[in-house]
Amino acid sequence: MDLAPYIRNIPDFPKPGIQFKDITTLLLAPEAFRYVIERFEERYRDQGIDAIVGIDARGFIFGATLAHVMGLPFVSARKKGKLPGETLSEEYDLEYGKAVLEIHRDAIQRGQRIVIIDDLLATGGTVGAVVRLVERLGGEVIEACFVVELPPLGGRKSLDPVPVHSLIEFMVD
Numbered sequence: 001m002d003l004a005p006y007i008r009n010i011p012d013f014p015k016p017g018i019q020f021k022d023i024t025t026l027l028l029a030p031e032a033f034r035y036v037i038e039r040f041e042e043r044y045r046d047q048g049i050d051a052i053v054g055i056d057a058r059g060f061i062f063g064a065t066l067a068h069v070m071g072l073p074f075v076s077a078r079k080k081g082k083l084p085g086e087t088l089s090e091e092y093d094l095e096y097g098k099a100v101l102e103i104h105r106d107a108i109q110r111g112q113r114i115v116i117i118d119d120l121l122a123t124g125g126t127v128g129a130v131v132r133l134v135e136r137l138g139g140e141v142i143e144a145c146f147v148v149e150l151p152p153l154g155g156r157k158s159l160d161p162v163p164v165h166s167l168i169e170f171m172v173d
């Protein structure tokens with residue numbers, strides 16, 4: 001299935017110059033949402049995965065659905081200040097300034113095989129912070145997995161040696 005028609009491009013959101021890839025239109029189409037989850041499930045079903053980590057907020061939609069379908073634990077990587085238990089934090093760069101993501105310390109056990117899910121890979125800063133959180137807890141990141149990848153922004157290279165998978169690429173920056 002070609003996912004491109006299901007992903008809406010919103011120019012200049014949230015600021016001038018950004019081509020925002022809106023996956024809410026994909027979520028409106030059950031056949032496309034199902035296709036995404038089936039591709040992910042097929043890819044990871046025989047990989048001995050122990051848990052799925054989803055990134056706040058759109059990574060929760062795909063990540064939690066995948067975890068449910070696979071019968072695996074779902075772990076939330078949340079924006080600072082949202083998780084109530086004991087957390088680890090990692091800072092990462094935004095275009096202007098910094099942001100922080102957090103994970104519960106007891107959500108991942110040493111040696112667990114982890115897949116990280118988000119909707120989109122751009123520079124890789126966001127998912128890079130989540131890779132560090134997982135690794136600090138002793139987890140092994142088997143792959144970072146996205147619906148959409150924007151190759152010109154270099155996220156795949158920035159994550160090296162962590163493997164990256166995506167279902168559709170757009171050549172915009």
Ligand code: AMP
Pocket residue numbers: 018019020021022055056058118119120121122123124125126127155
């Ligand atoms: P980055 O840290 O640069 O890889 O950015 C990835 C994060 O920002 C993901 O959580 C995306 O949801 C969001 N994001 C960045 N750029 C875009 C874009 N052009 N369209 C939609 N979401 C984006």
